[in-house]
Amino acid sequence: MKFGRLMIFITNINEARSFYNGILGFEVTDENDHSIIFDVGGVELIAFLGDKEREIGDYSNESRSVIVFEVSSVNETFQTLKAKGVRFLHEEPNETETNIYAAFVDPFKNVHEIEELK
Template sequence: MKLGPALVMTPDLEAALAFYRDLLGLALRERFESQLVFDLSGRALHVFACARPAPEAEHGADAASVISFEVEAIEDAMAALAARGVEFLHAQPAWNADAGLAYAAFRAPGGVVHELVERRALRGLTA
């Protein structure tokens, strides 16, 4: 088994288009009536239309799936995205020592949560 394409469902495709293309800078591959397909480092990110936003959840406490976007310098990426209107759930990057990652969560249209991640050395190993 291998990982398939990433999928996101949101009730507002126009807001999703503005968010993923204009704010995050992903290239739009294809556009259909109920789906957008973005390039995600050579893989596909499918954004489908749905009827309702994601239910309210406390990120990190409630079960969820999260798409992470790896960056070289998380503080710089956070500042650039915040300047374009992205609202982060973390004021500063958090550190997960077990995974060797710094991370910062943010909400996309429809209430879906994503994270920026930066790989950092993990006890002499790299992820």
């Protein structure tokens, strides 16, 4: 078994395009009435249209999946995305012995993280 594609659920394709392409910079590779597909470093991220929003909840203590995007500098990416209006769940990036990370949410309350490995 290996990873194929990643899938998230959204409630508005135009808003997904604006966020994932316009703000995060992922290339749109396909789109139809029910989904939009982005290329994220050679991996497909499918944003599939649903009709119910979710709550963010206590993301690090609840059973859920989180997509982690590796970046060269969490601090720089954090500041850049924050300036573009991205909502982070932490005031500042967190640091552990092995990485630096910060969690953010998309317009549909999907939680993602940016991570810099040490």
